[in-house]
Amino acid sequence: MASRNQLETYFRNNDGRLIHKWLHYFEIYERHFERFRGKKPVVLEFGVSQGGSLQMWRDYFGRGARIHGVDINPRCKSLEQRRTKIFIGDQADRTFLRSIVEEIGRPIDVVIEDGGHYPVQQINTFEEIYPHMSQEGVFLIEDLHTNYWPKKYAGGLRKSGTFIEYAKDLSDQLNAWHSREESFKVDDFTRTTTSMHFYDSIIVFERGQRVRPTHQMTGTPTVRDKDWAEKRGPVSRLVERFR
Numbered sequence: 270m271a272s273r274n275q276l277e278t279y280f281r282n283n284d285g286r287l288i289h290k291w292l293h294y295f296e297i298y299e300r301h302f303e304r305f306r307g308k309k310p311v312v313l314e315f316g317v318s319q320g321g322s323l324q325m326w327r328d329y330f331g332r333g334a335r336i337h338g339v340d341i342n343p344r345c346k347s348l349e350q351r352r353t354k355i356f357i358g359d360q361a362d363r364t365f366l367r368s369i370v371e372e373i374g375r376p377i378d379v380v381i382e383d384g385g386h387y388p389v390q391q392i393n394t395f396e397e398i399y400p401h402m403s404q405e406g407v408f409l410i411e412d413l414h415t416n417y418w419p420k421k422y423a424g425g426l427r428k429s430g431t432f433i434e435y436a437k438d439l440s441d442q443l444n445a446w447h448s449r450e451e452s453f454k455v456d457d458f459t460r461t462t463t464s465m466h467f468y469d470s471i472i473v474f475e476r477g478q479r480v481r482p483t484h485q486m487t488g489t490p491t492v493r494d495k496d497w498a499e500k501r502g503p504v505s506r507l508v509e510r511f512r
């Protein structure tokens with residue numbers, strides 16, 4: 270049966286440059302990227318390899334999109350096309366990453382991080398690029414299974430320093446509005462991230478401006494037994510507790 274997923278259809282019929290993707294990624298891409306199609310997004314992919322994924326993003330996001338690739342291999346420069354720019358350098362190098370942000374010169378809407386897969390590259394890239402994304406941008410990092418692989422990538426289960434562990438800490442930071450601890454505070458990440466999505470091998474960060482969450486009660490209480498009334502106390506005290 271033919272797939273209704275546009276990216277997967279493109280991938281399966283690909284007669285352009287080589288693309289290498291895990292098959293379950295397509296559903297995730299579609300879920301988080303669909304809203305940018307035809308809206309002229311600024312797109313940045315780490316890891317160009319044979320250039321096939323850049324062609325796929327061009328096809329998917331539309332002619333007005335500004336597509337950028339980054340790779341450490343200087344040969345990738347020859348894969349540049351009209352409105353598709355390729356930067357050559359090491360994504361672990363923060364100075365290089367800052368120069369990319371400067372050269373692009375506009376907030377980045379979509380990042381696909383599919384580069385060298387070492388935690389230092391992943392973390393440096395996230396820290397340098399994420400704050401420069403558009404208010405409602407999406408940062409997707411893939412192939413995070415490598416964080417569990419001890420040999421080549423020095424990974425392992427709950428291994429400190431991997432991107433997976435770093436992201437687990439960020440999931441706490443999403444909840445910092447509710448902190449009762451001096452050392453756990455709202456920061457820029459808390460204020461500019463609406464959600465994190467953990468998938469097999471992929472984490473997606475959805476951006477958006479957030480303010481301190483509030484809550485309310487509506488409707489009429491229906492359970493009026495004595496216990497509930499005692500536990501509950503005056504409504505004003507309950508609301509106070511959640512501040």
Ligand SMILES: C[S@@+](CC[C@H](N)C(=O)[O-])C[C@H]1O[C@@H](n2cnc3c(N)ncnc32)[C@H](O)[C@@H]1O
Nearest residue numbers: 288289316318322340341342359360383384385
């Ligand atoms: C998995 S491939 C990219 C695949 C491509 N995105 C695709 O979907 O077909 C990873 C690429 O990352 C590049 N790379 C490795 N280390 C890097 C680094 N430190 N900085 C930037 N790119 C790097 C490699 O040269 C390779 O082309």
